[in-house]
Every structure is written in structure tokens, then in C-alpha cells.
Amino acid sequence: MSDSNLVENVLEIKKFPDPVLKKISKSVEVFDSELENFVDDLFRAMRVHDGVGLAAPQVGVSKRIAVVEYEEKSYVLINPKILEQKGIQEGEEGCLSFPGIYANVKRPQWVKIEVQDTKGEKHILEGEGYVARAFLHEMDHLNGKLFVDYLSNLKKNAIKTKIAKGTGGHF
Numbered sequence: 068m069s070d071s072n073l074v075e076n077v078l079e080i081k082k083f084p085d086p087v088l089k090k091i092s093k094s095v096e097v098f099d100s101e102l103e104n105f106v107d108d109l110f111r112a113m114r115v116h117d118g119v120g121l122a123a124p125q126v127g128v129s130k131r132i133a134v135v136e137y138e139e140k141s142y143v144l145i146n147p148k149i150l151e152q153k154g155i156q157e158g159e160e161g162c163l164s165f166p167g168i169y170a171n172v173k174r175p176q177w178v179k180i181e182v183q184d185t186k187g188e189k190h191i192l193e194g195e196g197y198v199a200r201a202f203l204h205e206m207d208h209l210n211g212k213l214f215v216d217y218l219s220n221l222k223k224n225a226i227k228t229k230i231a232k233g234t235g236g237h238f
Contacts (some may be wrong), residue, residue, distance in 0.1 A: 068182060070172060077108075077111060077112050077115050077116075078108050078109065078111075078112040078126040079094030079126060079127070080112065080116055080121075080125055080126060080163045080164060081124070081125055081126065081127050081163055081164060081232065082165070082166070083164050083165050083213065083220060084230075085127075085164075087121055087124050087129060088124055088125065088208070088211070088213060089129050089166055089211045089222075090124060090129045090211050091129075091209075091210055091211045091219060092122075092123065092124055092129045092130050092131045092132075092208075092209040092210070092211075093129055093130055093131065094130075094131050094136045094146050095130055095131055095132060095142055095145050095183070096163060098145075098183070098185060098187035098195060102132075102145075102177065102185050104179070104187045105123075105128070105132065105213070106132065106143055106145075106185055106195045108126075109121050109123065109126065109133075110121045110134050110136065110141065112172070113134060113163075114125060114162050116219065117199050118134060118163045118180055118215070119134060119135060119137055120135040120136070120202075120205040121134055121163060121204075121205070122137055122209055123208075123209075124162060124208050124209065124211075125164050125184065125208060126224070127205075128217065130210045131145065131146045131147065132144070132145050132152055132209075133147070133205035133206065133208065133209060134205075135198070135201045135202060135205055136186075137197060137198055137201060142182075142192060142198075143182065143184055143185060144180070144182045144192075144202065144205060145182055145184065145185070145205065146181040146182065146183050147180050147181065147182045147202070147206050147209070148180060148181045148182075149178060149179075149180055149203075149206070150180060150191070150225070151177075151179040151180045152175035152176070152177065152178045152179070152199075153175060153176060153177045153178075154175055154176025154177055154178055155174070155175060156173070156176045156196065156199075156200065157169065157171050157172070157173045157174075158172065158177070158200060159172075159215045159237070160172045160173075160200065160204060161170055162204070162214055163211070164215075165214075165226070166235065167229075167235020167236070168215075168226055168229065168230070168235050168236065168238070169236070169237045170214065170217075170218055170222060170226070170237070170238040171237070171238075172200075172204075172213065172214050172217045172218075173217065174200050174203050174204075175203065176196065176198065177193070177194070177199055178193070178199040178203060179191060179192070179193045179196050180192050180193075180194075180202060180206070193236065211222060218227045218238065222238045226238060
């Protein structure tokens with residue numbers, strides 16, 4: 068497949084302040100080939116845009132679906148629920164809906180979540196460090212929460228100014 072074919076028909080990433088990013092997503096109730104195709108499209112869009120994760124609201128679909136890929140492991144998070152979380156870590160996060168914007172965010176060091184796959188089967192996933200951060204970042208999207216919501220008002224205002232000017236930065 069050529070590079071131009073890879074980029075064609077890729078789901079469009081919604082950018083802040085698109086209102087879909089602040090909506091609470093609805094649970095997935097139908098597990099069919101359409102869902103499987105959508106999950107494949109999410110992975111493709113995430114890879115084309117060089118992301119680690121992508122949630123359905125980021126492509127304009129208010130459903131509880133997200134994907135994460137890290138160190139050659141792929142995770143499908145459908146209707147995810149946090150079962151346990153421990154510890155604390157602070158690390159830099161970015162987001163495909165905030166191109167060029169990065170900020171330090173505190174999150175749990177370890178998390179155990181329950182998810183469903185594209186067939187509706189339930190699974191328990193555990194993530195530590197960066198994977199825990201990615202799971203929680205994507206799950207926040209499903210609840211209409213963005214990584215910038217963890218920041219002080221001063222930093223949020225600085226980010227809004229950078230976005231308005233079309234520039235990025237680290238906060």
C-alpha cells in the first residue's frame with residue numbers, strides 16, 4: 068500500500084475547542100462488523116497521526132471506544148471501567164486534539180480496568196507507568212475530560228492563547 072493510500076480516507080481528528088470533545092460518550096451496545104471496522108479505522112488514524120492512543124470522540128463519535136498502542140502491543144478499550152488504581156506519577160502528555168501542546172499531568176502509577184473487545188467479550192487489563200497514563204488519558208476522553216482540565220487556570224489560558232495563535236508549547 069502506498070503512503071497516499073494510507074492517508075486517504077483516514078478519520079479526521081477533531082481539534083480543541085470542538086464541542087464533541089467535551090461530551091460524555093454513550094456505551095457500546097452493538098458488537099458487529101461495523102464496530103470492528105470502526106476500531107480498525109481508529110488504529111489507522113492513530114498511526115497516521117503518530118499517536119499512542121485515540122478515542123472515538125476525537126473523531127466525532129460519542130461512543131465509549133478507544134485504542135492504545137505502545138511498545139508493539141495494541142489495546143482495544145470498549146466500555147472501559149476502572150477497577151483499581153494505585154500510586155502516583157507525573158509525566159508529560161500530549162493529545163492529537165491539541166497538536167503541539169504538551170503538559171505535565173499527575174495520574175495513578177498503576178491501573179486495572181475492565182474492557183470489552185469488538186465481540187463484546189470482557190477482559191481485565193492492567194497498565195503501569197506510561198500504559199496506565201495512556202489508558203486513563205483515553206478513558207478521560209470518553210467522559211468529556213481533556214488532559215488540560217488537570218492544569219491550573221493560568222496554564223489553561225496560556226494554552227488557549229497558543230492555540231489561537233496557532234503555535235504549540237510545553238506547559
